[in-house]
Amino acid sequence: MIQHTDYKEEAIHGRYITMDMLQQHCFPKLKNDTTIIGNSVKGIPIPAFAMGQGKKKILMWSQMHGNESTTTKAVWDMVNFLGSSHKASKTILESCTLxxxxxxxxxxxxxxxxxxxxxxxxxxxxKNLSQPESVALRSLFQQFDPDFCFNLHDQRTLFSAGKADKPATVSFLSPASNVERNITPSREAAMKLIVSMNKRLQKIIPGQVGRFDDGFNDNCVGDSFQMEKIPTILFEAGHYQNDYEREKTREFIFYALVEALNTIAADKISDYSIDDYFSIPENDKLFFDIVINNPEVINPNIKAGERVGLRYKEVLNEGRIQFVPEVAEMGTLEGFYAHQVIEGADLLDFDNNPSKRAIRSILLSINE
Structure with a gap:
């Protein structure tokens, strides 16, 4: 069985991943040459590289949103796996070109x-292609002419997998290619590929896989590539319990990527049903990072029976991401869940706990 720990790229970790880090620690290990597909607004070269020599062509890109780095880590774990002597990696590289x-x-x-x-x-x-990064990706898409596209992202901690008390640790979407959200052949293929990944993930994170909203927007890259009749999958790396650095989530994305590549290489997409795609619960926004019960113990201005929901703001500070709690909502918060629940009484003793001290200060700043 494939074990993520055997292939994890230890040189990159945490939430803050930059091109400098990849150039220093990751690109030098590549056996394949890189190609510069364009430059960023500030003139930073954007490299891409190919792996494999098979007929099935797969284009994948990460950190289209700069602060969504989990899939970048998982991609390098995948690269390490594909560079190994594992039988499955050899099969993938013989059947596919990434x-x-x-x-x-x-x-x-x-x-x-x-x-x-x-x-x-x-x-x-x-659609507008107003930015050099957008032009670079579109040009690569046209030149490479892929059979599949993997659009790799992170999503916030607020997402639940349906209405259940389960975070959407990984979410997927087969984007629509028109307003009617018709199930075109390319969209159907993407759905079935998602089902293959979901079946793998349910064995390790049962109930923690979600289905992203499929509202159509032709300005979104995934929707636009699906319009070109290329099966496109949106990957969303989300929250796993006590994993704000997303080191566990990278593991699950790694397994999903390998499963997808195995399914494509083995021509097994048709083995799966789109009915199973629609059985994946749609994401909902039901989680707070922290919920404070009985906050009136700290601040008598808060009404009895109300709770305070906090969500973290991610702040870059000296090369690390700090998670700064902010009030997101107050009320009974019925139907919502929390990654952490704190009783107001537990905040009375805060002197030796900076986190409690910060939360207590937030509560004291609330005026009803």
Missing amino acids: MIVPILNPDGAKAYTRVNHNEVDLNRDA
């Missing part, structure tokens, strides 16, 4: 922002 863009938005990665240096969301620039 074209990989590890970081599409290097300026956003360095600044830890969703947008690029011009403050444009590259995933809303598929």
Whole structure:
């Protein structure tokens, strides 16, 4: 059985992953040459590289949003696996040719922002192609002429897998190619490929796989590539319990990527049913990072029976991401869940706990 720990790229970890880190630690290990597909707004080269020599062509790109780095880590774990002597890796490389863009938005990665240096969301620039990074990806798409596209992202901790008390640790989407959201042949193929990955993930994170909203937007890259009749899959790396650095989630994305490649290489996409795709629960926004019960113990201005829901703001500070809690919502918060629940009384003793002290300060700042 394939074990992620055998292939994990230890040189990159945590939430802050930049092109400089890849150039220092990862690209030198490649056996394959890189190709510069374009430059960022600030002039940083955007490299891509190919693996394999098979007829089935797969294009994948990560960190289109600069602050979504989990899939970049998983991609390098996958690269290590494909470079190994494992029988499955050899089969994949004989059947498939992969074209990989590890970081599409290097300026956003360095600044830890969703947008690029011009403050444009590259995933809303598929039609206008107003940014050099967008042009680079579109040009690569046209030149490589893929049979499949993997669009690799992160999603926030607020997402649940349906209405259950389960975080959407991994989510998928086969994007629509028109407003009617018709199930075209390319969309059907993407759905079936997602089912293969979901079956693998249910064995290790049961109930923690979600299905992303399929509202159509032709400015989104995935939708635009699906419009070109190329099966395209959106990957969303989400929250796993107590894993804010997303080191466990990278493991699950790794397994999903390997499963997808195995399914494509073995021509087994038709073995799966789109009915199973629609049985994956659709994402909902039901999680807070922290919920405070009985906060009136700390602040009597808060009404009894109300709870306070906090969500973290991710802040780049000296090369590390800090998770700063902020009030997101107050009320009974019925039907919502929390990654952590804290009783107000537990915040009375806070002197030796900076986290509790910060949360207590937030509660004291609330005026009803």
